[in-house]
Amino acid sequence: KNEVExxxxxxxxxxxxxxxxxxxxxxxxxxxxxxxxxxxxxxxxLFMLSSGKKKHGRLIATINIQEKHSSLHxxxxxxxxxxxxxCAALARGNQFYFGTGTSLTVIP
Amino acid sequence: DxxxxxxxxxxxxxxxxxxxxxxxxxxxxxxxxxxxxxxxQGLRLIYYSQIVNDFQKGDIAEGYSVSREKKESFPLxxxxxxxxxxxxxxxxxxxxxxxxxxxxxxxxxLVL
Numbered sequence: 001k002n003e004v005e006x007x008x009x010x011x012x013x014x015x016x017x018x019x020x021x022x023x024x025x026x027x028x029x030x031x032x033x034x035x036x037x038x039x040x041x042x043x044x045x046l047f048m049l050s051s052g053k054k055k056h057g058r059l060i061a062t063i064n065i066q067e068k069h070s071s072l073h074x075x076x077x078x079x080x081x082x083x084x085x086x087c088a089a090l091a092r093g094n095q096f097y098f099g100t101g102t103s104l105t106v107i108p
Numbered sequence: 109d110x111x112x113x114x115x116x117x118x119x120x121x122x123x124x125x126x127x128x129x130x131x132x133x134x135x136x137x138x139x140x141x142x143x144x145x146x147x148x149q150g151l152r153l154i155y156y157s158q159i160v161n162d163f164q165k166g167d168i169a170e171g172y173s174v175s176r177e178k179k180e181s182f183p184l185x186x187x188x189x190x191x192x193x194x195x196x197x198x199x200x201x202x203x204x205x206x207x208x209x210x211x212x213x214x215x216x217x218l219v220l
Contacts, residue, residue, distance in 0.1 A: 002150065033208075043198065043211035086150070096209070098150030 003027045004089050006099035013106050019074040021102045023087030026068065030090050034061050034072050037084040037101065046072070046085075077106045111135065112212035114199050119217045121186075121193070129184045129215045131199030138204035140182035142166075142174065145196040145214075154197075157182055158204055186217065194219045 004025045013019050025032070034046045047054050047061040049070065054061050058077075063070040074081055087099040112133045121127045131140065139158050143151040153166030157176040171190025176182055182201075186193045196216050200209040 004150065035211075042213045045208060045210070048208055088151075096151075096153065098152075100148060100150045 002100070003091075003097040004087055004099040006085075006087050006102050008102060009100065010103045011105070013077050013104070015078060015106055015108050017077050017106075019077050019081075019104065019106075021072045021085050021087075021104070023070045023072070023099055024068060025070075025087075025089040025097065027089055027091040027097060032063055032070050033088040033090065034070075035086040035088060037086060039083070043086070074104075079106045079108050082106050112199060112201055112210055114197075114212035114215050116215060117213065119215055121217065121219050123219055124188045126185055126187050127193075127217065129186065129197055129199075129217070131182045131184065131212055132180055133182075133201045133210075133212075134180060135201055135210065136179070137201035137210070138179070139202045140176070141200040141202075141209065142172075142182065142184045143198045143200065144168065145198060151198065154184065193217055 031050045049063040058075045060073040084101040086101045089097045115130045141156040142154040155174040157163035173185045198214045199212040202209045
């Protein structure tokens with residue numbers, strides 16, 4: 001069993017839909033990251049969370065420390081949001097544990 | 109512009125050959141990391157270095173070697189001992205003690 005589990009693995013949405021990607025982790029963490037990987041491989045850090053909620057444009061990330069769960073929401077989705085979204089837990093001792101990613105395709 | 113560069117973007121190698129992947133950063137970061145990504149799997153740590161002339165094995169170091177002679181550079185050598193070298197390799201760097209890592213664009217290695 002992976003230390004970080006993401007769901008769903010694949011997601012197809014119509015443009016404009018509200019999207020949620022979930023991440024559960026089993027290790028004690030100091031922070032949780034949401035990363036976006038574009039086709040071709042480049043990775044961009046979207047959020048770093050240790051509690052509560054963060055918002056950046058149409059993206060919202062939340063974390064519940066007690067339940068060891070985080071969600072990434074995309075409002076008014078757009079085809080340019082199509083990418084792989086990766087949840088990464090930074091555990092004690094600076095060890096990163098990565099989820100397997102959620103592949104999102106937004107159809108015009 | 110500051111950032112991390114990896115070269116080449118695509119690399120082909122014949123089975124049995126060693127190959128070196130380049131990673132350079134001009135962010136003045138102390139720490140650098142190498143990960144590999146396989147289809148359907150998360151990123152896995154190969155090696156990391158917190159400071160020049162020092163590096164540590166990650167989870168899957170067998171068949172790989174690294175060097176850290178300069179702060180800016182952390183090349184990864186995939187040796188012939190690596191059983192399944194075909195993968196996507198990502199380099200990252202961070203300020204020592206920071207929680208944020210900055211990733212390079214990656215190198216896709218294909219062994220023929």
